[in-house]
Amino acid sequence: MITSTALRAPREILFGSGQRRSLGRVARRFGNRALVCTDARLAGDPIFLEMMDDLRSAGMVVQIDAGVEPDVPRDSCVRAAVPAREFNPDLVIGIGGGSCLDYAKCVALLMTHGGSPEQYYGEFKVPGPVLPIIAMPTTAGTGSEATPVAVLSDPDKIMKVGISSPYLIPQVAICDPELTLTCPPGLTAVTGADALTHAIEAFMAVRREPSPDLALERVFIGKTEMTDFFALKAISLINAGLDRACREGSDLEARTKVMMGALYAGLAFGTAGTAASHAIQYPIGALTHTAHGLGVACMMPYVMAYNRAAYGAELAEIGRAMGLDGADEGQLGELTIRHVATLFRTIGIPASLAELGLARDKLAWVGEQGLTVDRLIKNNPRPLDAASMERLLQAAYAGDLASVD
Numbered sequence: 001m002i003t004s005t006a007l008r009a010p011r012e013i014l015f016g017s018g019q020r021r022s023l024g025r026v027a028r029r030f031g032n033r034a035l036v037c038t039d040a041r042l043a044g045d046p047i048f049l050e051m052m053d054d055l056r057s058a059g060m061v062v063q064i065d066a067g068v069e070p071d072v073p074r075d076s077c078v079r080a081a082v083p084a085r086e087f088n089p090d091l092v093i094g095i096g097g098g099s100c101l102d103y104a105k106c107v108a109l110l111m112t113h114g115g116s117p118e119q120y121y122g123e124f125k126v127p128g129p130v131l132p133i134i135a136m137p138t139t140a141g142t143g144s145e146a147t148p149v150a151v152l153s154d155p156d157k158i159m160k161v162g163i164s165s166p167y168l169i170p171q172v173a174i175c176d177p178e179l180t181l182t183c184p185p186g187l188t189a190v191t192g193a194d195a196l197t198h199a200i201e202a203f204m205a206v207r208r209e210p211s212p213d214l215a216l217e218r219v220f221i222g223k224t225e226m227t228d229f230f231a232l233k234a235i236s237l238i239n240a241g242l243d244r245a246c247r248e249g250s251d252l253e254a255r256t257k258v259m260m261g262a263l264y265a266g267l268a269f270g271t272a273g274t275a276a277s278h279a280i281q282y283p284i285g286a287l288t289h290t291a292h293g294l295g296v297a298c299m300m301p302y303v304m305a306y307n308r309a310a311y312g313a314e315l316a317e318i319g320r321a322m323g324l325d326g327a328d329e330g331q332l333g334e335l336t337i338r339h340v341a342t343l344f345r346t347i348g349i350p351a352s353l354a355e356l357g358l359a360r361d362k363l364a365w366v367g368e369q370g371l372t373v374d375r376l377i378k379n380n381p382r383p384l385d386a387a388s389m390e391r392l393l394q395a396a397y398a399g400d401l402a403s404v405d
C-alpha cells in the first residue's frame with residue numbers, strides 16, 4: 001500500500017508548440033517590470049526579439065541582461081545583481097539553456113536577499129521567497145525550469161557548486177519545443193542524454209522511509225510515487241525521440257518528445273535527486289572541461305550495471321518504459337543497460353572515460369572527489385565505497401560494461 005508521496009514543482013507549467021507567445025500575458029500577472037536574463041547568442045535571435053516585443057505590447061518595461069556565460073561563473077551573477085537592483089524588477093525571466101535559467105535563479109536570489117552566492121551553497125540556505133521567476137528553456141536537457149537548484153562555477157572551488165532550495169523553483173515554466181529547433185546535433189545529444197540520465201537516476205534513487213519531516217530536512221528526498229510517474233514517462237518520451245531529434249533536427253514531433261521528457265525528468269529529479277553518475281561527473285567535468293551531459297551519460301550505463309544487484313526490478317521497469325521485453329527480470333535488466341549504452345553511443349556520447357579524455361592516472365582522484373559529493377552518493381541505491389568506486393571507474397575507463405560487478 002502506498003502511504004506517502006511528494007513532489008515539488010512550479011506553480012504553473014505551460015507546454016506546447018508556440019507557447020512562447022503567452023510570455024507577455026503570463027509575465028504581466030507578476031507586475032510590469034521584467035528583467036530578462038539570456039546569452040549573447042539568443043539576444044540577437046529574431047524569435048527572442050519577437051518575445052521582447054510581446055512583453056512590451058503586454059505593457060511591460062523590459063531590461064535585458066545578455067551576459068550569461070556557460071556554466072554560470074559565480075561572479076557573473078554578483079556583477080549582474082547591481083544593475084538589476086537599480087532596475088527594480090517585479091520578476092526575472094530566464095530564457096535559454098540551463099545556464100541562463102540557473103543565472104536567472106541566482107540573480108533573483110541575490111536581488112531579493114543580498115549577500116554573495118557562497119552563503120547559499122548547499123541545501124535550504126535561502127531564507128525565504130525570491131522574486132518570481134519565469135523559466136523558458138531553449139535546450140531540452142537540464143529540466144532547470146522545474147527544479148529547485150541553480151548550478152554555478154566558483155573559481156575558488158575545483159568542482160561546480162549548487163544552490164538548492166524550494167524557493168528557487170520557477171513560478172512558471174513556459175516550454176515551447178519550437179525554441180529547440182535551432183539546437184545543433186551535438187548540443188541536442190548532450191542535453192538530451194543529460195535529461196535521460198536525470199530520469200534514470202531519479203527512478204533509481206533511494207526510497208526513504210516516509211516521515212512528516214523528510215521534505216523539511218532534505219531538498220532531494222529520494223524516489224516517490226509521483227517522481228516515479230514522471231521519471232518513467234520521461235524515459236519513454238526521450239527514448240522515443242532523442243535519436244531522431246539528433247539526426248533530423250527539424251522534426252518537431254521528436255523535439256516535442258525530448259523537451260517534454262526533459263521537463264518530466266526535471267520534475268522527477270527535482271524531488272528525487274540524482275545519484276552516482278552525477279556525483280562522478282563533478283570531478284570529471286572539473287578535469288576534462290567536457291559538457292555536463294557528456295560525463296553523466298558516459299557514466300550512466302556503468303552505474304546502472306553496478307546498481308542492478310540492488311534494483312533489478314527498477315532496471316526492468318526502465319526497460320519496459322523503453323518498450324523492451326525479456327525472458328525474465330534479469331535478462332530485461334541486461335537488455336536495458338545495453339540499450340541505453342547503444343542509444344548514447346549512436347548519438348555520439350563517449351562510451352568510456354578514456355574516450356571522454358580522462359587520463360588514467362586521474363581515476364583515483366575522480367573516485368575520491370566523487371565520493372565527497374555525499375548527497376548524491378547517498379542517494380544511490382547500492383552503497384559505494386573507495387574499493388567499489390575504483391572498480392566502477394576502471395570498468396568505465398576501459399569501456400568494459402561486462403566487468404562491472
Ligand SMILES: NC(=O)c1ccc[n+]([C@@H]2O[C@H](COP(=O)([O-])OP(=O)(O)OC[C@H]3O[C@@H](n4cnc5c(N)ncnc54)[C@H](O)[C@@H]3O)[C@@H](O)[C@H]2O)c1
Nearest residue numbers: 041070071097098099138139142144147149151179182183
Ligand atoms: N538547475 C538544474 O536543475 C540543472 C540540472 C542539470 C544541469 N544544470 C546546469 O545547466 C548548465 C548546462 O545547461 P545546458 O546543457 O542547457 O547548456 P547551456 O545553457 O550551457 O548552453 C550551451 C550552449 O548552447 C547554446 N544554446 C542554448 N539553446 C540553444 C538553441 N535553442 N539553439 C542553439 N544553441 C543554443 C547556448 O547559447 C550555449 O552556447 C550547466 O551549468 C549544468 O551544470 C542545471
Ligand SMILES: [Fe+2]
Nearest residue numbers: 194198292296
Ligand atoms: Fe544533469
